[in-house]
Amino acid sequence: MPDFTSALYLGFAHPSASLPPWEALTLGRPAALAESAGGRALAQELTRLIGGEAGLLYPSTLHLFRDLFQVAAPKGTLILFDGASYPIARWGADGAAVNGIPIETFPHRDLIALERRVRQARRAGQRPLIVVDGLCPSCGRPAQLPALARLAADAGGRLVIDDTQAIGVLGREPSPIAPLGIGGGGTLAWYGLRSQATIVGASLAKAFGAPFAIVSGASTIMKQLAREGQTRIHTSAASAADVAAGQNAVTINRAQGEGRRARVVRLVEQLRKELEKLGLQSRSELPIPVQAIAMPSLRVAKAVLASLDESCIYGLVTRSCLGGLPSLTLLITARHTTANISRAAAGLACAMDAASRAYHQRVEAA
Template sequence: MLDFTSALYLDMRHPHATLAPWQQLTTGHPAAFESSPAEEQAAQAIAQLLGCEQAVLGASTLHIFWDLFHSLSQDHISVYLDDGTYPIVRWAVAQVATNRVPVMGFRKHDVAALEYRLTHSPHPARRPVVVCDGLDPASGRPAPLERYLALVKAVGGYLVIDDTQALGVLGQRPSTTIPYGTGGGGTAAWYGLRDPALIIGASLAKGFGVPIAVLAGSQPCLARLTRDSLIRVHCSPPSAATWAATNHALGMNERRGDWLRKRLLQNVRRFRDVLVQAGLRVDGGFFPVQTPRLGTQAQQIHERLQAEGIRTVLHRERGGSPAQLSFLINAAQTPQDIDHAAERLAAITTHNVPQRGRKVRNHGQVTGL
């Protein structure tokens, strides 16, 4: 069975034998009681990777964003929520909305809509907190973070990013030949953004293959969060195994990350090339979530591919839109895997199978995301 359902984009795996040993999974203490050397090592390394002054780690993005918005709500804030924001962050925002924090939405990636919301706010005395995902996996487009940040700074607010999709994939200094950039530090690094008004949260489960989450930002912001934290008082920290896997992942990223990202890009290019030659349009740009435009046939094609031994993701966007079918590309898939899946999709949808053994053009050269 060929699997195109896993979001382990770099195919980072952390077998027990590759990890630093541990004597016990947990100490029995809450996260606020003490931090281990492994935790401090991971926090320092990932803060540096994200270009932030400080970072804290937690069991999940729900934990870290719950704590973040609890801490921010101690101030006099209002929240402006990009419509493309992932549900977990929305749940964290919802808990402060019950405490009379105003929450207003605006259209996904629409700078003008956000500017209008900020300049016509019914709560001008409150500090604005703008919330968005760093990257939209459906289109492969990064959010306009530079322009969001400029608007936020003009009114003394914060920009909060959920960068789970981009962490490990995007990085600093992108170019036409290396559109992902280098380092894997995420969308803010891709834009070259460093600012005290910027707060970055992300899971490491996709890009780095570890079920742990990070929250990074300025030293004053993180100091306040740890002071106000309820999660760190009432919940256990990640296990010793998770800390070991986190540090292993960060070391692997430093040693081999750019090579894995290059391999991932080649696979995405190869997949798109086959489908374009067959006359199919594909959403996702050069991000590893690739969504062919199949109209109303997505479910039928999903079932047909499943019967042929190819697993894909069948999903719906919010708002009751028709089902869509996506292929999640990763760095471990072989050229033969990519060709077979793309050619079978082309055959099913267009009855136009590209010839095997064709010369696939220019997989290392791209024009951008």
């Protein structure tokens, strides 16, 4: 029963028997007053992996972005979201909008339009806060971080990266041998980029399989977040179980991460070869775990998904960042096998044939 809907890309599961015991799941005190045991050390280790200066743990990216936009978007800020940004960061910016901070969207990956808007903002006395996904799961391309970081810094603003899709997947020194890079530090590591004006927020719930989030950036703003972040004042820190899972993920990543990422790449390459034989194309530029397969219409995408479901092969219907075009998306993990990929390809072949027959029947009936 091949399931291609799980975002546990590296196959980390963290069963309870693999984790050390804890005396209390939560301390019952606000995160601003106390962290779970080991939380501070884990934040430091993840920050080193990402390439930041300092970091904090949060129970989720929604908590994280709620605080971040409260602290990093004072009066005079203009928040600029990439048009394909994941919704969680946008929801986190709602508090800033309530406080009168303007929020706008620029076309996905359109640096020319963004630069034009940033120049206008500077003439109006506004500082830009540019928000992008580090890795777009739809087109499989990393954001143009060097150019974005320069643009933000030159305008006296900041760049905020939601790196949830990239952490654990992309890493430093990408090459033909290791197309996703090594280490799993995310898109900053991918570009070898360090910038005081850049902040990274990411959930560890995908590649690392641990349901909490990390924010990393310059030590000055991390200290401000630690003191003033409203969710840290009013909610508890990441739980002891979350921290234990995170520590386990870091340990496994250090020992097995390269092998698991290489396995994902091999499986993705196998899938792409199978798709090519079927006349289908992946929209994903890099061999990342998220493979979005171009579909001719939403009707066909839904019909193919239903046919796969009947064969106990599970995928997702999504919309592309390119004009909202429909895709059938398969999430490849290190736990999949070559047999799983072959079965998915065979199922796709049958499903596409069935969709084609249904289309011609409708045309003839009309």
